[in-house]
Amino acid sequence: MRSTLWFLLKLAILVAAAIWVADRPGHVSFDWLGWRIDTSVGVLLAALLLLMALAAILYRLWGLIVRGPRRYRERRGERLRLKGYRALTQGMVAVAAGDADEAKRQARIAHGLLSEPPLTLLLAAQAAQLSGDETAARRYFTAMLERPETAFLGMRGLLNQALAKGDSAEALKLAAKAHEERPQAGWAAKALLDLELKQGEWVTARRTAKAAEKLKVIDRDRYRRIEAITLLEQARLEPEPVRATALARDAARLLPDFVPTLAIEARVLAQAGREREAEKVLEKAWGRGLGHPALASAYAALRPNESALDRARRFERLTQSRPEATESRLTVAETAMAAGLWGPARKALEAVAAAERAAPSARLCRLMARLEEGEHGDLAAARRWLMAATEAPPDPAWVCGHCGATAADWAARCGHCGEFDSLAWKEGARVQLALGAAGEPRASEARYLPVAMAPASPPAAGSAGGEAKPADSAAPIDAARLIT
Numbered sequence: 338m339r340s341t342l343w344f345l346l347k348l349a350i351l352v353a354a355a356i357w358v359a360d361r362p363g364h365v366s367f368d369w370l371g372w373r374i375d376t377s378v379g380v381l382l383a384a385l386l387l388l389m390a391l392a393a394i395l396y397r398l399w400g401l402i403v404r405g406p407r408r409y410r411e412r413r414g415e416r417l418r419l420k421g422y423r424a425l426t427q428g429m430v431a432v433a434a435g436d437a438d439e440a441k442r443q444a445r446i447a448h449g450l451l452s453e454p455p456l457t458l459l460l461a462a463q464a465a466q467l468s469g470d471e472t473a474a475r476r477y478f479t480a481m482l483e484r485p486e487t488a489f490l491g492m493r494g495l496l497n498q499a500l501a502k503g504d505s506a507e508a509l510k511l512a513a514k515a516h517e518e519r520p521q522a523g524w525a526a527k528a529l530l531d532l533e534l535k536q537g538e539w540v541t542a543r544r545t546a547k548a549a550e551k552l553k554v555i556d557r558d559r560y561r562r563i564e565a566i567t568l569l570e571q572a573r574l575e576p577e578p579v580r581a582t583a584l585a586r587d588a589a590r591l592l593p594d595f596v597p598t599l600a601i602e603a604r605v606l607a608q609a610g611r612e613r614e615a616e617k618v619l620e621k622a623w624g625r626g627l628g629h630p631a632l633a634s635a636y637a638a639l640r641p642n643e644s645a646l647d648r649a650r651r652f653e654r655l656t657q658s659r660p661e662a663t664e665s666r667l668t669v670a671e672t673a674m675a676a677g678l679w680g681p682a683r684k685a686l687e688a689v690a691a692a693e694r695a696a697p698s699a700r701l702c703r704l705m706a707r708l709e710e711g712e713h714g715d716l717a718a719a720r721r722w723l724m725a726a727t728e729a730p731p732d733p734a735w736v737c738g739h740c741g742a743t744a745a746d747w748a749a750r751c752g753h754c755g756e757f758d759s760l761a762w763k764e765g766a767r768v769q770l771a772l773g774a775a776g777e778p779r780a781s782e783a784r785y786l787p788v789a790m791a792p793a794s795p796p797a798a799g800s801a802g803g804e805a806k807p808a809d810s811a812a813p814i815d816a817a818r819l820i821t
């Protein structure tokens with residue numbers, strides 16, 4: 338509409354100019370190169386206009402002939418690049434959707450159309466991985482290492498491949514290289530830290546943990562824990578007593594309430610000939626409410642050659658700051674029974690049984706069985722307690738939070754799956770008891786427990802406990818009924 342108006346306007350101006358010229362007639366004549374031209378001004382003007390128009394058209398044509406092929410090439414290149422990027426995008430979408438064949442097809446198209454190896458290599462590697470062709474993926478990742486802009490990505494791809502294959506030595510090498518190349522990359526620091534911890538590279542792991550904490554890949558608490566546990570593990574393995582003691586002390590400063598720290602600190606102190614100091618570490622910890630079977634066995638191990646009676650007396654000292662605690666009572670009962678001191682043992686166990694009236698622990702039940710048999714030779718009562726032990730929840734143990742394996746002693750790494758810091762003191766699995774009894778009724782579990790315990794020692798003279806009145810064997814287990 339506007340162009341029509343514009344055209345009409347131009348036409349009107351032209352007509353007006355023509356009329357203006359026609360109204361003022363004039364004559365032009367000139368001689369040139371032997372030619373003589375006589376004409377009116379109007380015709381001359383019209384001829385001039387025509388010439389200008391012709392020149393413009395010729396100029397246009399000339400431009401098309403000269404620049405045409407280059408522009409055509411440019412446009413074609415543009416179209417192909419667009420197609421290439423479209424293929425790249427569709428390939429990425431196919432990777433995300435898990436369509437391996439489509440991803441491979443698009444990767445091929447993109448590779449043919451684009452001159453950008455970084456992008457097409459990445460797509461090709463991902464497509465290869467998606468279709469399970471790890472060898473081809475490895476080839477692409479390795480090719481990516483050649484170019485500075487893709488080297489880091491290639492390293493990551495190779496690292497993930499090594500991890501998936503379980504090749505931890507190769508993975509550690511790649512992670513170390515990646516971390517060295519880009520210390521700011523969080524994933525590289527994290528991957529390197531995990532690998533170093535799993536492979537027991539304690540000294541370098543501490544350094545990496547510090548870097549990871551700075552990058553906020555791990556928090557401050559986790560860093561402290563890694564620092565403490567790696568120090569502790571070094572202390573455990575260090576043959577030189579003075580160095581081992583220093584390492585254990587450093588660990589204890591960072592994790593003062595962690596039971597394995599205390600047990601290991603005591604052990605290395607004893608190895609350095611400082612038994613009394615070691616005892617004090619454990620006695621103090623017990624006094625802080627950290628009573629634990631691992632501390633008791635560390636305490637016992639400090640003097641391996643003492644008599645049972647000496648040990649019972651020494652354990653009185655360990656537990657004296659917290660005589661009422663369940664762990665203290667059970668520990669005292671254990672050492673007292675080993676020394677044939679049935680009276681104090683019964684007193685301690687009955688106190689625990691009264692507290693655990695509703696649900697006696699398996700450990701209490703076993704100790705009670707030993708007491709009944711040892712003190713009075715009451716095999717029937719002992720057997721009932723052993724039955725009760727099989728009904729009770731399993732004893733706590735060091736259980737791996739990663740694979741569920743149970744360990745007798747704490748270690749920085751799970752002995753089964755190698756995971757770092759995965760052992761926690763908690764209720765163990767029932768699997769071990771049920772293993773032999775698969776498919777059999779629960780009651781049969783009892784036959785896997787020693788019914789006849791160690792040879793009965795003569796009952797101690799001053800037995801403090803009341804007489805055992807065994808309950809009906811068919812009745813549900815009730816700790817109170819069993820002991821009063």
Ligand SMILES: [Zn+2]
Pocket residue numbers: 737738739740741742751752753754755756759
């Ligand atoms: Zn494990």
